[in-house]
Amino acid sequence: MVQDLLESSAGLMNFSIFFVLAVVLLFVILGFVTMAILAERKVLGFMQGRYGPAHVGGKWGLLQSVADVVKLLVKEDLIPKAADKPLFILAPVIAFAPSFMVMATIPLTDKLQFADLNVGFLYYIAISGLTIVGMLMAGWASNNKYSLLGGMRAAAQMISYEIPLVMSVLGIVLLSGSLNLNDIVETQQNSGWFILWQPIAFIVFFIAATAELNRVPFDLAEAENELVAGFHTEYSGFRWAMFMLAEYVYMFAMSALITLLFLGGWLPLPFLGFIPGAVWFALKFSVVVYILIWFRATFPRIRADQLMEFAWKVLLPVALGNIFLTALIKEFFLK
Amino acid sequence: MTLTGEFFAFMSLALVAVIGGVLLLNLTNVIHMVVALVFTFVSIAGIYVLLSAEFLAVIQVMIYSGAITIMMLFGIMLTRHHGDEEEPKGGRLRKLVLLLGVLGFGAAVYFGIYNLDFQALPNTLHENNTEQIGVALYSQYIIPFELTSVILLAALVGAIVLARKDDEKEGDQE
Numbered sequence A: 001m002v003q004d005l006l007e008s009s010a011g012l013m014n015f016s017i018f019f020v021l022a023v024v025l026l027f028v029i030l031g032f033v034t035m036a037i038l039a040e041r042k043v044l045g046f047m048q049g050r051y052g053p054a055h056v057g058g059k060w061g062l063l064q065s066v067a068d069v070v071k072l073l074v075k076e077d078l079i080p081k082a083a084d085k086p087l088f089i090l091a092p093v094i095a096f097a098p099s100f101m102v103m104a105t106i107p108l109t110d111k112l113q114f115a116d117l118n119v120g121f122l123y124y125i126a127i128s129g130l131t132i133v134g135m136l137m138a139g140w141a142s143n144n145k146y147s148l149l150g151g152m153r154a155a156a157q158m159i160s161y162e163i164p165l166v167m168s169v170l171g172i173v174l175l176s177g178s179l180n181l182n183d184i185v186e187t188q189q190n191s192g193w194f195i196l197w198q199p200i201a202f203i204v205f206f207i208a209a210t211a212e213l214n215r216v217p218f219d220l221a222e223a224e225n226e227l228v229a230g231f232h233t234e235y236s237g238f239r240w241a242m243f244m245l246a247e248y249v250y251m252f253a254m255s256a257l258i259t260l261l262f263l264g265g266w267l268p269l270p271f272l273g274f275i276p277g278a279v280w281f282a283l284k285f286s287v288v289v290y291i292l293i294w295f296r297a298t299f300p301r302i303r304a305d306q307l308m309e310f311a312w313k314v315l316l317p318v319a320l321g322n323i324f325l326t327a328l329i330k331e332f333f334l335k
Numbered sequence B: 001m002t003l004t005g006e007f008f009a010f011m012s013l014a015l016v017a018v019i020g021g022v023l024l025l026n027l028t029n030v031i032h033m034v035v036a037l038v039f040t041f042v043s044i045a046g047i048y049v050l051l052s053a054e055f056l057a058v059i060q061v062m063i064y065s066g067a068i069t070i071m072m073l074f075g076i077m078l079t080r081h082h083g084d085e086e087e088p089k090g091g092r093l094r095k096l097v098l099l100l101g102v103l104g105f106g107a108a109v110y111f112g113i114y115n116l117d118f119q120a121l122p123n124t125l126h127e128n129n130t131e132q133i134g135v136a137l138y139s140q141y142i143i144p145f146e147l148t149s150v151i152l153l154a155a156l157v158g159a160i161v162l163a164r165k166d167d168e169k170e171g172d173q174e
Helices: A002-007 A012-047 A064-074 A085-105 A120-141 A145-176 A181-191 A199-212 A237-262 A277-298 A304-332 B005-026 B030-050 B054-078 B092-114 B129-139 B142-173
Strands: none
Touching: A012 A064, A012 A085, A012 A237, A012 A277, A064 A237, A085 A120, A085 A237, A085 B030, A120 A145, A120 A181, A120 A237, A120 B030, A120 B054, A145 A181, A145 A199, A145 A237, A145 A304, A145 B054, A181 A237, A199 A237, A199 A277, A199 A304, A237 A277, B005 B030, B030 B054, B054 B129, B129 B142
16 A cells, blocks of 8 residues: 555645654654553563552553653753753754654565665664764753763764674675565565574674663663763753653664564464464564563673774674675575 | 656755755854754755665765764864864955856856756666666676775774874873
């Protein structure tokens, strides 16, 4: 259905259809974000032997995140006097907009998807790189040393970990012969999930993805005991919420990407094909999100001097070795 | 000319690109300039998409808006610079020559492209362009490609050598 729409000629009608679809997607993602924050707090609570939110909205605290968002919306919007005002206002927008843009190419099932781009995976990497500019701008515009340090750290970390992230997927690209996320999932239909064929790539990708998301153990950019809150120290109210939103939308997108690349997207397990693809996708996706939260509860933060060495001296060589190995296997066994 | 969606998209992207370029020249704050540059880069990538060169567009965003801009920002933030430096004002003659130069350039470009007529050959360049670029790069243009990688490697080694030197000096001082 979307395919026909994409190929039809442009007009006011089409524009409004796209607009409505995008708004629906935005609300779905906002719904995910509120639930993800709640789930994160609940799981963290469970792992630390406490209850987590338990008062607002029934005994599971279902409305806790909604209440938090309302609080942020009505909070006073502070802009420091010494801040660079235009950049300070622009930075959250630049940080958030790409996070929503990357959702356009992520196919949720074979029917439920927006753009079927030829270079889907690269598109994700390229657009998500724009968020770094937003973070760096936020850090600089706040005119605060903690913010600047946090922004610098975030930028350096995200640029460094982007490279092993892309390199680890090259093995999959070699095997499936395409950068299109749909084609990659289709290849897995015949060959089995890529986590079986590319276990090294999966480990490298997962670590690099955690670093890209700025989550524990790679949350040096907002290490609260060194930097207060990193690049968003000076932000409050809804501008701060935009940074948080961007973070969780990236979590959504990255988990979806891991599901598509390594866990076969919407493909069912054998003999369970009667369960619809959307359910499979949701299940795998939830498992990935759960593992990310689990990481947060159990890992200590990595040290700043280990961070770069780990990316350049461990992850990158391993990813390059994986490409070499995959090329050999493809040349000698899969011809 | 009809007002199609493509025309509208091209006009808005071109407008953003040009405004970004003008702001880059006119803003006084270096960081603001780089942000204006990001807008120009991204809208040029959008124009590539309109020309159905998706791979090029994605690489444009990845390399220029992502990597190069951040390198520039790092460079600016890590070096000391004073924002309010008065630039030396040239004399009247200099301005006149500049104006002539600008007009001459504009005229040359105008006459150059006004009657330019590319034959619209039917081609398949827009289909699977990632694959086509890959095939061309690794078969027809393999030697230039390898040469580029050697140059990049040399630059990498050079950067490491420069960085190492600094370290040793600091070590000596201690």
